[in-house]
Amino acid sequence: MSSYSVTFNNISKTYGDITVLDKVDLNITQNETTALVGESGSGKTTLLQIVNGLVRPTAGHVAIFDQKIDYDDLPSLRKKMGYAVQGAGLFPHMTVYENITVMAKLSGWNDEEINLRANFVIEVVDLMKELLERFPHNLSGGQQQRVSLCRAMMLNPPLLLLDEPFSALDPITKSYIHAEFEKLQKAEARTILLVTHDMEEAVKLAENIVVIQNGKIIQHGKTEDIINAPFNSYVEELLSGITS
Numbered sequence: 001m002s003s004y005s006v007t008f009n010n011i012s013k014t015y016g017d018i019t020v021l022d023k024v025d026l027n028i029t030q031n032e033t034t035a036l037v038g039e040s041g042s043g044k045t046t047l048l049q050i051v052n053g054l055v056r057p058t059a060g061h062v063a064i065f066d067q068k069i070d071y072d073d074l075p076s077l078r079k080k081m082g083y084a085v086q087g088a089g090l091f092p093h094m095t096v097y098e099n100i101t102v103m104a105k106l107s108g109w110n111d112e113e114i115n116l117r118a119n120f121v122i123e124v125v126d127l128m129k130e131l132l133e134r135f136p137h138n139l140s141g142g143q144q145q146r147v148s149l150c151r152a153m154m155l156n157p158p159l160l161l162l163d164e165p166f167s168a169l170d171p172i173t174k175s176y177i178h179a180e181f182e183k184l185q186k187a188e189a190r191t192i193l194l195v196t197h198d199m200e201e202a203v204k205l206a207e208n209i210v211v212i213q214n215g216k217i218i219q220h221g222k223t224e225d226i227i228n229a230p231f232n233s234y235v236e237e238l239l240s241g242i243t244s
Contacts, residue, residue, distance in 0.1 A: 005030045005159055005191035006051055010060035013046055013215075020046050021057070022215040028208075033185060033192040035202035037238060038212035044195045047212070048163055051193065052081055064159070079107065082152030082160040090136040090147060097132040100150045107155065121150045124187050125180045142173035146180065153184065160192045166201065174201075181205060199238040203227065211235050 006028035013021040021043045028034050036044040049055040050062055053074040062069050069077060090099045104114045127146045136144055145165060152160055166174050196202055202209050203223055210220040219231035230236045
């Protein structure tokens with residue numbers, strides 16, 4: 001088995017005359033956080049959605065843990081992944097606890113297994129237990145995002161996909177959630193693919209950064225290498241917003 005969790009091989013995606021991704025080759029290292037960074041419309045979210053089969057590439061292929069995606073068996077693929085999106089994406093008719101445990105129930109876990117795992121992820125992200133019987137609309141944005149992370153972590157997936165999960169949060173709440181995110185990674189190391197337009201967030205949370213512009217990879221590598229040697233003025237401009 002290779003040291004890569006995800007391998008993009010010559011991936012292109014077009015919609016009519018619009019090219020969203022243009023011949024992307026990229027390897028995502030196991031058990032590290034890799035941030036996909038770029039402005040809105042750069043193609044970073046499409047690249048993430050290709051990983052979990054929400055979008056199929058026009059050309060090229062993706063391998064997850066050395067296996068090409070089988071589009072006839074996406075449910076099995078998605079059991080290896082956690083997925084959290086901007087705005088939490090919680091089921092409004094379910095309580096917090098039901099949201100967190102829904103995938104485990106669908107996967108046939110027994111009550112003891114569900115309770116043990118749920119209690120673990122709830123403690124790791126510091127989610128107050130008195131919130132568990134509430135519904136999502138009764139939670140703050142930060143609380144909803146904690147619930148979303150718990151749900152994504154519930155099956156202990158080896159791959160976690162995060163699409164702008166913190167962008168709607170105010171700066172103070174975001175700082176707290178970042179700390180919980182880092183605690184999660186220390187508790188259970190896994191491959192994390194994080195989409196963000198915020199270079200400061202990428203530098204804080206990710207060991208690796210991939211800069212995307214107009215569907216092409218401009219630069220990728222270790223975070224410190226990109227900070228020390230930005231490839232061009234676009235990468236420099238993204239880095240210029242970092243305050244610490």
